[in-house]
Amino acid sequence: MRVGVVTFPGSLDDEDARRAVRIVGHEAVALWHGDHDLQGVDAVILPGGFSYGDYLRCGAISRFAPVMTEVVAAAQQGLPVLGICNGFQILCESHLLPGALIRNDHRKFVCRDQRLRIENNRTPWTSSFDEGAEVTIVLKNGEGGYVADADTLDRLEGEGRVLARYLDVNPNGSLHDIAGITNERGNVVGLMPHPEHAVEALTGAGTDGLGFFTSLVGATA
Amino acid sequence: MLDTVGLAEKDPDREQPWAELGLKADEYAEIIEILGRRPTSSELAMYSVMWSEHCSYKSSKVHLRQFAEIPQETPLANADGTQGVGKMLAGIGENAGVVDIGQGYAVTFKIESHNHPSYVEPYQGAATGVGGIVRDILAMGARPVAVMDPLRFGPLSEPDTHRVLPGIVAGVGGYGNCLGLPNIGGEAVFDASYLGNPLVNALCVGVLRHEDLHLAKATGVGNKVVLYGARTGGDGIGGVSVLASETFDETGPAKRPSVQVGDPFMEKLLIECTLELFAAGIVTGIQDLGGAGLSCATSELASAGDGGMHVELDRVPLRDSSLAPEEILMSESQERMMAVVEPEDVEALLAICRKWDVEAVVVGEVTDTGRLQIDWHGERVVDVPPRSVAHDGPTYHRPFERPDWQDALQADAAETLARPLDGDGLRDTVLRMVASENLCDKSWITDQYDRYVRGDTVLAQPSDSGMIRVDEETGLGVSVATDCNGRFAKLDPYSGAQLALAEAYRNVATGGATPIAVSDCLNFGSPEDPAVMWQFAEACRGLKDGCLELGIPVTGGNVSLYNQTGSTAILPTPVVAVLGVVDDVRRRTPSAFEVEGEPVYQLGETRDELSGSEWAHVVHGHLGGRPPALDLMAERALATLLHDAVGLLTSAHDISEGGLAQTLAEASLRHGVGVTIGPSDDSFVQLFSESASRCVVTVRPDEEGALEAMAGALGVPIRRIGTTGGDAFTVEGAFSIPLDELRTAWTSTLPAALG
Numbered sequence: 021m022r023v024g025v026v027t028f029p030g031s032l033d034d035e036d037a038r039r040a041v042r043i044v045g046h047e048a049v050a051l052w053h054g055d056h057d058l059q060g061v062d063a064v065i066l067p068g069g070f071s072y073g074d075y076l077r078c079g080a081i082s083r084f085a086p087v088m089t090e091v092v093a094a095a096q097q098g099l100p101v102l103g104i105c106n107g108f109q110i111l112c113e114s115h116l117l118p119g120a121l122i123r124n125d126h127r128k129f130v131c132r133d134q135r136l137r138i139e140n141n142r143t144p145w146t147s148s149f150d151e152g153a154e155v156t157i158v159l160k161n162g163e164g165g166y167v168a169d170a171d172t173l174d175r176l177e178g179e180g181r182v183l184a185r186y187l188d189v190n191p192n193g194s195l196h197d198i199a200g201i202t203n204e205r206g207n208v209v210g211l212m213p214h215p216e217h218a219v220e221a222l223t224g225a226g227t228d229g230l231g232f233f234t235s236l237v238g239a240t241a
Numbered sequence: 242m243l244d245t246v247g248l249a250e251k252d253p254d255r256e257q258p259w260a261e262l263g264l265k266a267d268e269y270a271e272i273i274e275i276l277g278r279r280p281t282s283s284e285l286a287m288y289s290v291m292w293s294e295h296c297s298y299k300s301s302k303v304h305l306r307q308f309a310e311i312p313q314e315t316p317l318a319n320a321d322g323t324q325g326v327g328k329m330l331a332g333i334g335e336n337a338g339v340v341d342i343g344q345g346y347a348v349t350f351k352i353e354s355h356n357h358p359s360y361v362e363p364y365q366g367a368a369t370g371v372g373g374i375v376r377d378i379l380a381m382g383a384r385p386v387a388v389m390d391p392l393r394f395g396p397l398s399e400p401d402t403h404r405v406l407p408g409i410v411a412g413v414g415g416y417g418n419c420l421g422l423p424n425i426g427g428e429a430v431f432d433a434s435y436l437g438n439p440l441v442n443a444l445c446v447g448v449l450r451h452e453d454l455h456l457a458k459a460t461g462v463g464n465k466v467v468l469y470g471a472r473t474g475g476d477g478i479g480g481v482s483v484l485a486s487e488t489f490d491e492t493g494p495a496k497r498p499s500v501q502v503g504d505p506f507m508e509k510l511l512i513e514c515t516l517e518l519f520a521a522g523i524v525t526g527i528q529d530l531g532g533a534g535l536s537c538a539t540s541e542l543a544s545a546g547d548g549g550m551h552v553e554l555d556r557v558p559l560r561d562s563s564l565a566p567e568e569i570l571m572s573e574s575q576e577r578m579m580a581v582v583e584p585e586d587v588e589a590l591l592a593i594c595r596k597w598d599v600e601a602v603v604v605g606e607v608t609d610t611g612r613l614q615i616d617w618h619g620e621r622v623v624d625v626p627p628r629s630v631a632h633d634g635p636t637y638h639r640p641f642e643r644p645d646w647q648d649a650l651q652a653d654a655a656e657t658l659a660r661p662l663d664g665d666g667l668r669d670t671v672l673r674m675v676a677s678e679n680l681c682d683k684s685w686i687t688d689q690y691d692r693y694v695r696g697d698t699v700l701a702q703p704s705d706s707g708m709i710r711v712d713e714e715t716g717l718g719v720s721v722a723t724d725c726n727g728r729f730a731k732l733d734p735y736s737g738a739q740l741a742l743a744e745a746y747r748n749v750a751t752g753g754a755t756p757i758a759v760s761d762c763l764n765f766g767s768p769e770d771p772a773v774m775w776q777f778a779e780a781c782r783g784l785k786d787g788c789l790e791l792g793i794p795v796t797g798g799n800v801s802l803y804n805q806t807g808s809t810a811i812l813p814t815p816v817v818a819v820l821g822v823v824d825d826v827r828r829r830t831p832s833a834f835e836v837e838g839e840p841v842y843q844l845g846e847t848r849d850e851l852s853g854s855e856w857a858h859v860v861h862g863h864l865g866g867r868p869p870a871l872d873l874m875a876e877r878a879l880a881t882l883l884h885d886a887v888g889l890l891t892s893a894h895d896i897s898e899g900g901l902a903q904t905l906a907e908a909s910l911r912h913g914v915g916v917t918i919g920p921s922d923d924s925f926v927q928l929f930s931e932s933a934s935r936c937v938v939t940v941r942p943d944e945e946g947a948l949e950a951m952a953g954a955l956g957v958p959i960r961r962i963g964t965t966g967g968d969a970f971t972v973e974g975a976f977s978i979p980l981d982e983l984r985t986a987w988t989s990t991l992p993a994a995l996g
Binding site: 029030032033035036039068069070072073074075128129130131132158160162214216217219220222223224225 | 415598687
């Protein structure tokens with residue numbers, strides 16, 4: 021599969037995401053924020069980082085990037101889209117996903133190896149996992165507290181759209197311990213932790229993150 | 242009214258504020274002699290910042306020169322593993338030293354201080370410290386790949402530490418995280434002498450191909466000088482002179498306006514944009530703008546090149562249109578670079594800058610006049626020989642003298658202090674020590690730093706050294722450690738500097754790397770105090786002699802003086818960074834116990850050496866005596882063993898602050914693998930002595946003989962002290978501490994104090 025990874029000004033984990041895509045045997049395609057062009061990719065990753073410095077609300081400027089017009093349109097047609105960390109924030113700002121990510125409740129940036137439970141393995145990004153699988157991947161964010169109004173949370177829970185939940189420690193004050201969610205159709209996924217930092221035992225927090233990328237096999241919309 | 246060169250000639254006797262700008266009377270007189278007239282106010286601004294202690298090294302350079310006596314080559318292994326010689330591609334005097342690491346790669350690394358700004362404004366001071374060193378590395382043509390931050394604070398119990406520490410840590414993290422650079426190590430040390438003068442040292446490592454090396458020189462008459470990056474504002478004016486080069490004084494004016502304000506997003510764009518300029522092959526010379534801003538960049542580029550440059554200062558993009566030319570020349574606004582390109586490449590440069598939304602303006606050109614000439618709206622405000630600004634600053638032979646209290650300090654040995662008498666006493670001491678501010682778990686700090694970004698971090702804190710993969714195919718990597726025990730340096734600055742060198746050297750070796758080069762950040766008090774100057778001179782001499790004996794060069798570094806509060810200087814703190822090369826990072830040695838039932842060995846010899854130790858500090862509040870003896874040939878043999886035994890060793894962890902007890906506690910707690918060690922004739926000395934050149938290693942049970950034989954062949958003392966396993970830290974016949982209890986003691990200190 022050809023998997024596009026968007027680079028915004030201030031993206032940081034774009035190279036890491038491309039490496040993760042390559043490690044599982046897909047082709048990584050670099051996409052540029054300023055282009056109205058997805059180069060015909062089969063899936064898109066919005067990587068982590070501090071796009072535009074995130075001096076305003078995280079992701080609030082990136083949602084207006086030219087490439088996001090194409091991402092939103094393709095996502096609505098069912099293209100698999102994964103937003104990691106800053107990418108999750110951009111997906112919320114783009115209204116592809118409900119809710120918002122706010123400053124961590126303890127007010128500090130946090131980088132740690134985080135245990136998660138995969139709650140929904142029916143998306144193109146999680147199908148390799150067993151439902152309820154417990155995995156450890158890297159979490160690193162300053163504004164990763166997931167919030168939404170009570171109705172939205174009820175809907176996410178009721179429709180099984182909570183993708184992953186924090187175990188042991190809630191590292192940022194996310195409501196319902198939510199680490200990731202998906203849209204109604206299940207093709208758009210936002211995830212605060214970083215699976216691309218858990219694809220090589222040598223340099224990451226184990227290899228549990230591989231499942232997010234191997235899941236893509238055959239998931240073409 | 243604008244002060245021009247013409248006016249300076251016509252109006253020679255004008256009163257000028259040289260003293261307020263930090264210049265001395267004889268320095269002002271020398272400027273007049275160089276120019277044959279009084280300087281214009283713009284020239285005065287340039288000289289004042291460039292001749293500051295921070296930029297000119299005027300008090301330190303007579304001592305730093307001796308580093309050039311060390312052979313300018315590294316002990317890099319040949320491709321077949323035999324001992325070879327590595328090249329130093331750039332050394333002291335460049336933005337950062339560059340060394341060959343093989344396979345066509347080179348590494349540049351350097352450590353710098355940002356101490357005073359971080360006390361005045363902790364977040365921005367620390368943030369821009371990171372930003373400055375990253376630009377130094379970038380300017381060499383390298384991609385920055387990792388940072389490290391050795392930090393020193395006042396005691397954790399002091400209210401001001403609670404103002405300074407969280408801000409500094411957030412600043413280091415806020416800037417480095419936003420650049421996408423993993424923070425792979427450093428130090429956090431607490432001592433009363435740093436209360437009014439914390440130390441923020443920042444290290445950056447960069448990787449480049451040999452052919453990508455760039456230097457700061459303006460060559461090629463007619464070539465264009467381009468300023469790109471952030472706009473110039475009024476921040477950081479006089480940062481290097483009135484802020485960094487003077488002692489804090491409680492009655493003086495607030496110096497907050499001299500602190501720069503960072504924009505890490507702009508710096509991230511600057512990195513990517515600059516690397517793309519390098520890749521396009523259009524940069525003939527490049528310099529970052531840091532301390533002393535445009536004054537430094539223009540004068541250094543011109544004096545290292547063909548000798549002349551003409552700049553139209555009014556073309557500099559400004560954040561504040563009311564800035565005067567003097568202020569523009571002195572501003573230390575961050576995230577700016579200056580490049581020299583051929584005229585036909587200007588459009589290509591501007592296009593790349595546009596792609597990255599980076600503002601770029603041609604501000605001047607290289608000339609053959611031998612002069613640095615700067616105009617402001619057509620009127621000449623600067624006309625100077627560039628070397629006189631950049632390199633011909635004053636040289637001081639400051640008086641230095643061994644202080645009269647040094648003998649009494651050395652006579653007051655810690656070896657005579659009361660020691661715990663029995664197993665219970667030892668047990669209590671271990672728990673008290675692991676919870677002490679210098680030995681406790683530092684993850685409250687390091688969890689605020691991204692250590693994973695870029696996906697090449699092989700080792701990071703709390704490992705002894707940070708290790709970065711350079712080549713995914715071959716596994717080539719580099720490793721870095723920074724260390725300094727300021728108490729040892731106070732007791733004996735000569736051996737204190739060597740002990741810092743030895744510890745960093747050892748920490749690189751424990752991971753399996755070959756140490757090849759040194760950078761240093763020499764933090765001391767006021768050079769106007771002969772006792773401080775003696776500490777500095779002794780530390781430099783010790784470092785030079787140590788590097789000679791270990792066979793590794795000093796590639797660059799930084800001196801920070803005037804670190805004192807009133808008349809009380811900080812502990813002399815010569816922080817030493819050692820760079821190592823790893824042939825294959827996949828074979829690195831971890832620093833903690835991973836497997837139960839493995840034999841535990843101590844390498845190196847333990848002596849009754851407690852002076853300057855963490856035990857004397859924590860338990861008795863004592864500092865006196867002589868630091869541990871150091872045999873650098875033994876250190877070298879230990880490093881050789883750690884390198885040759887790669888693959889055999891299942892873990893290796895340095896023994897330093899806190900002694901063997903701390904090493905075993907850290908090695909056990911990381912993965913929850915306990916350890917039992919046998920009884921000893923003197924368990925107290927065994928556990929808490931800080932003798933140098935030691936570490937703890939483990940091997941698989943069937944490899945005991947092999948390790949013992951290798952150690953024997955290299956003359957490294959080796960002793961089987963115990964076995965991994967269980968869920969406690971046990972000393973047979975003395976005590977046992979469940980790991981849960983040990984972990985609680987070790988991890989609670991910083992969260993309890995800082996929230």
